[in-house]
Amino acid sequence: MPAKGGLFPKALVRQTKGVFIMIIILKNGASKGEVEKLIHSIESLGGITANTIIGEHSSIIGLVGDTSQLNEDDIAASDAVEAVKRVQEPYKMANRKFHPDDTVIPVGEASVGGGALAMIAGPCSVESEEQIVAVAKSVKESGASMLRGGAFKPRTSPYAFQGLHDEGIRLLLKAKKETGLPIVTEIMSIEHLELFADVDVIQVGARNMQNFELLKALGHCGKPILLKRGLSSTLEELLMSAEYIMAGGNGNVILCERGIRTFETATRNTLDLSAVPMLKRLSHLPVIIDPSHACGIAWMVEPMARGAVAVGADGLIVEVHNNPPKALCDGKQSITPAAFDELMKGLRPMAALMGRTL
Ligand code: PEP
Ligand code: MN
DSSP states (O other), X not given: OBOTTSSSBGGGOOOXXXXXXXXXXXXXXXXXXXXXXXXXXXXXXXXXXXXXXXXSSOEEEEEEEOGGGOOHHHHHTSTTEEEEEESSOSOSTTBGGGOOSOOOEEETTXXXXXXXXXXXXXXXXXXXXXXXXXXXXXXXXXXXSEEEOBSSOOOSSTTSOOOOTHHHHHHHHHHHHHHOOOEEEEEOOGGGGGGGTTOSEXXXXXXXXXXXXXXXXXXXXXXXXEEEOOTTOOHHHHHHHHHHHHHTTOOOEEEEEOOBOXXXXXXXXXXXXTHHHHHHHHBSSOEEEOHHHHHOOHHHHHHHHHHHHHTTOSEEEEEBOSSGGGOSSOGGGOBOHHHHHHHHHHHHXXXXXXXXXX
């Protein structure tokens, strides 16, 4: 007689509450004592049930419950263990399986996720009041939904322009006051968090994607976080970093693909457009694309932005400078306000085709 609602004979069904599954394959000849010790150490964490299946040649322990608290490598270190396989993803709050609907993050009058295409535009770095206010006004005129601008800049060289720091944030707030555009700017250190009190979206740059203490602090800051993918990070690592922020109680995380390191040298990085549909399948969080840092070349921003919209991105973050040759940072990849206006015009029919408002 089949079990209620199931495919299996009742005798084979042992119902255990829990959403995650992990399988431990035991070594041939693992001793009973070692196996019992292992099971005890796992079950004593709470919320996990271990079911042992003894075969003639190999045996397994099936774990059901909150296995997100387990580390495969720690389990594999046991003398009794041959291999460990996680059947489900190690992240839960960011996982679409447990949150099927898309997350929509409101930012002032704009929102990221859902039906809108969020357009974040502005210079790499805030350089002066004239510069940031002029760029803010022009990108607003073209239809941008948020203003970007770095005040704390992560530069490869300690001798390069490092940003205007607190003065940069003050100038961004000035530009916000003049245009009404919400502001997005990067944090590099927990110590600076207080300076971000009036910032609308806090950006975590590629280099800090795995700064776990920073991520934990941002889990409590109550502001949307724009989390950029690390230069050589996998999508799972990106989602685990989002999980750090979400585990602290902040569910407003925007994921951003900004190009990854490959062997290719023709572009600054390689834009991984496949990250968009994959992340959106794995997670309910909105995903945006940064074509500027991905390619590092101004003329490539437009075709890659179109590609991003075509694969379902929820938005774009684009570097726009009023005088790219004179920019203090990333001038080569910055487009002019006029080019941004053209970009917006070109994206509108594409966005409409994808069912998005722009
Ligand atoms: C930036 O957006 O200015 C920036 C430094 O980006 P990334 O962290 O992606 O390099
Ligand atoms: Mn930049």
